[in-house]
Amino acid sequence: MKYVGIDGCRGGWFHVWLDSEGSHASGILKTIDELTALPDSAGALVLIDMPIGLKEAGSHERQCDRAARKLLKKKGSSIFPVPCRQSLAENEYPLASECNHVVTGRRLSRQTYHIMPKIRELDGFIRGAGRRLDIREFHPELGFLALNRFVPLRFSKKTGSGQEERLEILSGYVSTSPAILSEAAKRFPRNQTGVDDILDALCGAVTASFKDHLVSLPAVPETDPRGLPMQIVYADPKKAGPVR
Numbered sequence: 001m002k003y004v005g006i007d008g009c010r011g012g013w014f015h016v017w018l019d020s021e022g023s024h025a026s027g028i029l030k031t032i033d034e035l036t037a038l039p040d041s042a043g044a045l046v047l048i049d050m051p052i053g054l055k056e057a058g059s060h061e062r063q064c065d066r067a068a069r070k071l072l073k074k075k076g077s078s079i080f081p082v083p084c085r086q087s088l089a090e091n092e093y094p095l096a097s098e099c100n101h102v103v104t105g106r107r108l109s110r111q112t113y114h115i116m117p118k119i120r121e122l123d124g125f126i127r128g129a130g131r132r133l134d135i136r137e138f139h140p141e142l143g144f145l146a147l148n149r150f151v152p153l154r155f156s157k158k159t160g161s162g163q164e165e166r167l168e169i170l171s172g173y174v175s176t177s178p179a180i181l182s183e184a185a186k187r188f189p190r191n192q193t194g195v196d197d198i199l200d201a202l203c204g205a206v207t208a209s210f211k212d213h214l215v216s217l218p219a220v221p222e223t224d225p226r227g228l229p230m231q232i233v234y235a236d237p238k239k240a241g242p243v244r
Contacts, residue, residue, distance in 0.1 A: 002044035003211070005204020006035075007140070008118045011192030016180060016205040017044075024176055026184045026201070028192060032118075032125045035133070045211050047138040047204040050115075050122045053223065053230030054085040059105040064232040067217040068142050073152075078141045080112050085224075088120040127226055136214075136233050140200035143207045144169055146215075146234040157196045166199045173206050206235075213239035 003018045006029075013029040017038075035041055055062065061081055069076035083096070084103040090096035096116065097108040108116075126135060144153060148169050155162035170177040184198045207214070213236040221231035 001211070002040050003205050003208035004041075004044050004046040005138075005201040005206070005208060006032075006046060006048040006050075007197045007200040007204065008050060008115065009193035009197040011188070013048075013118075014184075014188075014193045014197045014201045016184075016198070016201040018174065018205045018209055020209075022176070024174075024180050026180060026187075026198070028188060032121050033129060035125075036129055041133060044134070045208045046133060046135040047143075047208045047233065048122065048135060049138060049140055049200055049204065051082045051119055052122065052126060052135065052137040053221075053228040054082060054088075054119075054123060055104065056085050056225045057103060062230045063222055064137070064217045064230050068139055068232050071150075071217075072141055072145065075141055075145075075152075079139060080109060081106055083108055083112055083116060083119065085123065085226075088116055088123065126228060136229075137231060138204055138207055138233050140203050142232065142234050143203045146237050147173065147203070147206065149237040157199065163195050163199060166203070170199070170202055170206055173209070174202075177202060177206075207233070210235040210239060 001020045004015055006013050006015045009028065011028045013032055015027060015029060017025040029035060053062070065079050065082060069079045072079065083100050086103055087096045087100040087108065090099050093110060093113045096113055101107045144166055153165055155165050157163065157166060167177060167181060180202055181195070181198055185195060214233045215236050217232045221229040223229055
């Protein structure tokens with residue numbers, strides 16, 4: 001069984017692969033469509049740090065975002081409101097923000113606007129060639145919190161202390177985590193992917209390895225108008241234990 005974690009990065013999409021035999025691999029996809037060309041992608045569980053399932057009407061946020069924000073408490077601000085699908089067609093911030101306001105009653109933050117190209121790319125992929133793949137949304141901050149058995153992390157992922165803290169958590173499940181991080185950091189320049197991107201993708205892969213013990217927010221996901229589930233998953237801490 002293959003377990004894949006993906007995080008958006010400057011160079012495209014950074015991914016980490018784990019399998020049930022203890023092997024691992026990592027790399028950068030220039031476009032998310034390249035995922036279908038990777039070995040055994042059709043049989044893999046893929047967790048990606050990007051919204052899946054978008055609203056097209058109504059002022060209510062996705063239930064999964066509200067639930068994740070509640071679990072993250074003080075770090076809930078890392079879960080930002082997801083844009084409506086109509087706004088993805090706009091290529092200028094004022095127009096996209098105004099479109100989102102007309103549809104949902106909320107304007108877009110610039111932070112949200114800057115990742116909209118990747119949201120657009122993933123949305124098109126999942127509704128097309130990616131439909132046959134098992135791709136689910138996860139959020140790294142929630143993923144690390146769950147793997148740490150809901151003991152709050154002390155440091156920001158942008159700091160050395162925060163990266164060491166997260167690597168220690170991952171190493172408790174996958175002993176090769178330091179090697180995976182070291183290899184990737186040496187292979188890929190910082191202007192393509194950062195240490196935090198590598199750790200977030202690795203968190204996704206480790207979380208995916210709990211395939212039979214994933215918690216869904218909400219328990220019964222909403223579906224968007226195109227039939228895509230709107231859910232965020234994380235590892236059940238009650239089932240957590242060393243993977244390998």
